[in-house]
Amino acid sequence: MTKRSLPELIDDVVVGLASEEDIARLETLAAENPDIAFAIARARQRFLALDETADELPLPEGFWERLNAKLDDRTEVPNDDTPGNVVDMAAMRGKLRRWRLSALSSIAASVALVAVLGWSTLSRQDVAVIAVLLNDQGEAVALVEAMEDNTTRVTLLEQAEVPSEMVMQVWTKPEDTGPPVSLGLLESGTSRTLTVDGLPTPHLLQLYEITTEPAGGSPTNLPTGPILGKGLAKVPVI
Amino acid sequence: MRLMQIEGSRMLGVATRFMRRADLSEDAVQETFVMIWRRAGQFDPSRGTAKGWIYTILRNRCLTMLRQEQRDIATAPEVIDQSLDDHVLQTAWDRLDTASDLRKCLEALDEGTRHAILSSYVLGLSHGEIAGRMSAPLGSVKSWLRRGLSKLRECMS
Structure with a gap:
């Protein structure tokens, strides 16, 4: 050498x-x-x-399904090549797998991958709480990860049907008995990270929800529209 | 989901430049996604972008597969269509943003050195393969690459 x-x-x-x-x-x-x-x-x-100069090639048919099968195979395998100082994600993967299975099978693989990539931009150790927002049928519609400073990553797990003159607004209740506070709008109808100042550190069982509001956000600064999904936060075991 | 579709397509493009075969390229991208999944907890945003991290995993996976392929199947160099590779390199060069630092710094290198660096990064060719393609002595290619990379580092710092 x-x-x-x-x-x-x-x-x-x-x-x-x-x-x-x-x-x-x-x-x-x-x-x-x-x-x-x-x-x-x-x-x-x-x-x-x-x-970035490479061609964007169409993914072959069945790509996500084949990947999903591979991910399921590996989920059960102990992560033996992980160094000791790295967070064990096995428990998280198990949970994600269940969410994946609860989603429509056709989008199952992409849901898992969106979640993984969403995660990959925030360090695990920095996430204070995680909430899975469910719709009224009990299906997972969004994953909320909030950091101590209330930087909040919202990963949509389903394409929401929001009329063009409406917008999704994300809310939380920093105090269980207090009013909901807006964390921000999902104006493009896609997953994004929201930041808001002046709120206390998120805590166990803090409520998160997404509602549909008029363009520009709720006129009353409180949720007025139908709830797309809601859930209570859990503290990740890391 | 759309992001993954787009990024997945680009990843397949990068893998195809390395692997040249559709089935192997798909394998490389799938293995990369599995690794991303398994290693998500290891990603540290203070040490670089998620994109850089993902493409590093992909590139390493492709290189490992390429080297494995070369060990398993003794593909004679002449079997590989060199004109196709030259076209891939030319396309990469043409598409590289003319305003980017990388483009400006690569332009400052002599053509042979630039070709050697691009052959390595874009096609995954080894020192020996580059020497073969360029009909140049291995020692010269190694020294071009070393000097070229050092100039790039200086130019882009």
């Missing part, structure tokens, strides 16, 4: 010129030293524009 400087090793790994041994060695170094992890991330970011 040629003697290389650390920046050279990082570039070789990122560009794809390194051996598997070198990749493993760098991963170990990165796990122990945040500066190295950061340098790798920076190097990756330098080249990411090239990945």
Whole structure:
């Protein structure tokens, strides 16, 4: 093996010129030293524009179903390659699997993946509470993850049918006996992260709900429209 | 869901540039999604973007599969359609945002070095394969790549 400087090793790994041994060695170094992890991330970011030049190819028929089957297979397998200092997600995956099964089978795989990718942008340790919002038929319609500072990621699990002149509004009750407070609007009708200042840290069994309101949000600043889904928060076991 | 469709399609595009075969590319993307699922708890947003993390997993998966394929099936280099690869590289270069730092810094390199770096990043070619394609000595290719990557690092820092 040629003697290389650390920046050279990082570039070789990122560009794809390194051996598997070198990749493993760098991963170990990165796990122990945040500066190295950061340098790798920076190097990756330098080249990411090239990945964006690839064609967008249609996914083959049955892609999500085949993936769903693979995910189900693996859910039961102990995560034996996870280092000891990493949060064990087995319990979470078990729950997600149940949500997945409760969803319509045709969208089942994508629901799971949206949830995973939603998660991947927030660190597990930072999530204070998680709530699964259910509709009046008991089906999961949204996943709410709230951080201590009330940054709240809302992942829709079904495409809601909202009339064009209406908007989805997300609410919570920071105090169980107090009024609901708006966390924000889902104007594009898609999942998003909301931020709001001045609320206390979310707590166990805090209520979250999504209602349909006139465009621009509730005129009274309290929920007025039909409830699309609601749920009580749980504290993740991590 | 739409995000996943789009990102999944792009991931399949990246995998196809590496694997060249539709069945292997789909396998690579599926394995990547499984890994994302299993490793979601390991992602740390303070150490880079989710996109960077996902594409790294995908690229590593493709490279591992490529190397495995090469061990299992002794595909002669001449079997691979080189003109197709050249077309893929040219397309990647043409599509690379002209305003991006990466484009400007790659433009500052000589053509051979740029070609070597793109062959590695876009197609997943090894030092030896690049040397074969460019009909250049392995030692020269290694040194072009090392110097080229160092210049890129400097240019983009």
